[in-house]
Amino acid sequence: MPLKFFLKLYARLIGLTFLILLLCAALFLGVNSVREQFWQERFSEPLLRWIAASPHPGQQYHWLAPFYDFRITRPGDLPYSDVIIERLSYGQVVALDSSIGQQLMVQDDQGRILALRFRDIYSDVAETTALIARLHLDDMPAEGREEVMMQLSDALAVELAPIRDQSELPDSEVLERVSERGISFYHPPAQDRAHVLIRLGDGSLVDLTLSPPFNPWAWPVILLLMAVAGSVLALALYLALRDVDSNLRAVESVAIRIARGEMGARVDAGDSRLVSRLAAAFNSMAEHIQRLVGVQREMIHAVSHELRTPVARIRFGVQMIESASSPEALQKQLDGIDGDIQELDELIDEILTYARLEQGGPVFALQEISVSDIVRQVVDEQQMTHPDHSIEADIDEESERWSLSDVEPRYLHRAVQNLVGNAARYAEKKVRVHCQFDEDNCRIDVEDDGPGIPEEDWEKVFTAFARLDDSRTRTSGGYGLGLSIVRRILYWHGGQAFVSRSDELGGARFSLVWPRKKPTEHSL
Incomplete structure (x- = not known):
């Protein structure tokens, strides 16, 4: 998980927690302010109604004045709002907070307002009630x-x-x-x-x-706080999952479109960070599938085209065998058929190799091998195959000590062989293979003195079954897969293959560049 995404998610959780705590604290204080006032009025109501029931409370309970500021007034003398006056007229006990305590008021049957002021309602009401109880009990006989x-x-x-x-x-x-x-x-x-x-x-x-x-902390308050906290969490979770669900539905929609054949459909992750990696991986997979499907279609089209010529020659040779008039003519037709079969076998081998590399390639372990030895081996083999050309290996002495590289020998041999063989087919006389190695990279340049490749076709030559319209035609041999195979081999080695013009020989220069060392085994 990316650190930035983790920190952002963590900050959101902290913010959500703070919001819940702030909301619960505000709700707790607000609800309890109402509850406490209601409790104060209910708790003190029996005492105030007892005092108000007296016909002469000011005389009977005059001793309350020094302790609890006991007063008797008229409604018009009260500096309070109409709501409080109306509540008192309904016979309700009203509790008001003041700077020196809580003031409790009630209206008696004669319309007078009786008011007491307590610093602590619970203890003061208790003591006042006890004093009134003692006053009445002292007047009664024990029995x-x-x-x-x-x-x-x-x-x-x-x-x-x-x-x-x-x-x-x-x-x-x-x-x-x-x-x-x-x-x-x-x-x-x-x-x-x-x-x-x-x-x-x-x-x-x-x-x-x-x-x-x-x-x-009465249980209704606790349940209310839990319900509010749970509701906020549920809302936050819903909003978060709604975004994730929306993005997952987008991925699902694109998957359905691809299944219907819309290979160009892609997922737009938008601003979401939760599924951006999934969207990127899905789009990469979709691009790979689209490329494989395209390669498959091209291969089917190209293979059907490439097979027609040797198959037609074989059919023609079989027909000519029937009309052969001499053993020499028969042998000539048999040799031609054998050559066509050999051509088909080579074509099938090229197609299978290219298909394996395009679809992920076989799994192999990289080995530490001397690249210069592989180059010399290929040069020697191609010199024997093309004795009329000068094929030489040019390896710097300083580079030789860095020639050990992590490669798959068989596939690297195939890549260099394809380039050297291709150069020998189009060269006038000379092919040179230049190697340059350092601590980080390996580079092989295969140059020839042939006609070269136009710059506008430098990328086209690596396309499967592609042939140029100039000197590199069908008459020169090949099926248009060799350079595609070379590029895929370098791709799976973590490198790249490209073409340019040779400054010294004047023909084409094909270059292979890849990292010299790999930390672990690599799968094609």
Whole structure:
């Protein structure tokens, strides 16, 4: 995987994670701000309604003013919005945040607004409720307190119970505080509810148990955050996979078009990085298939054309055998037929070699062989085949020490042999094979003093079954496959073959260039 693509994908994942965290944090704060206000109003509602139910709350609960800023006003005196005034008129408890705590308000039956200000609603409401409970319980005789406790518990939404067993007492710190103040708020660590220990006038103790405090991590909030995070992830995954699916469908569409015969169809990867390598590999495969199909069509057309001449000569020779009047004439026709068969055999060998190289070639292992030895061997063989020509090998002494190269000897021999044999057919008298090796590359130039090749035909000569219209005609022999085979052999060696004009001899110069060393074995 490319590092740039990995870093880009990693950055997107980090950005997506940050976006999810930011969205969940904003949602968590927004939802909990509403939930907390709702909880504050619900939690304090029993206390405020109890106070509002008193016919004279200002007189009965005047002791609340120094501690909790207890006030009684009219709706017109409140500097609040119409929404708050309307909510109060409906009998709802309203909680408002201020710089010094939360202000809780409720409207009584006479249209008055009762307001209390708490620094911490949970503990302050608990202590206020305990003080009101102690006030009413102190006025009752001991035998009637349990019934009053039940009434107070229902009205104030708490649990009041007398402490009769010493094991129910809290720790000594709570007891010291209750002895000083008469009440003590405490929250046992193993419980989710807080308690207020109340000491009545006669010394008896009463335990007041509250409802659970506000929990910002309630399971509905957790489920909501999980649903939002999952939805964002699903959306991001859908958008990412939609792009991948679109590109894969494009590849599938092109594959179907190629299967229908549209060999020129190609995949356009666009800006996508996920399938760009797949698209490049697919297009490379499609180009290779298109080239192979084209080569196959050319070969079928060319082979059918090339076979006609020797087959026609063989048919003619067979007909002439029937009318041969002497043993000499019969032998002449038999020799001609044998030559035509030999020509067919050579043509088939050339065709099979070219087909193997075009379609990927046989698998072979490169060997460290002296290229100069291969060149000298080819020169010696071709000199015997063409005794009327001067065929010489020109190898620099300084290059000789770099002549060891990783090659496939049989195929490199075939490539050099094709070039030297081809040069000998068209040369006037002289063919020279010049070798130049260095630490990195090997180069072989085969030059002749023949008519040469026009520059506009330099690329055409490497086309299968191609023949030029000048001196390189059918009468010179060959089938137009030799140079194609040479180019394919050099291709599978990682090099290239090209043609130019010889500056010294004046004819054609064919050059082979390839890397001298390969790190590993190479498959044709």
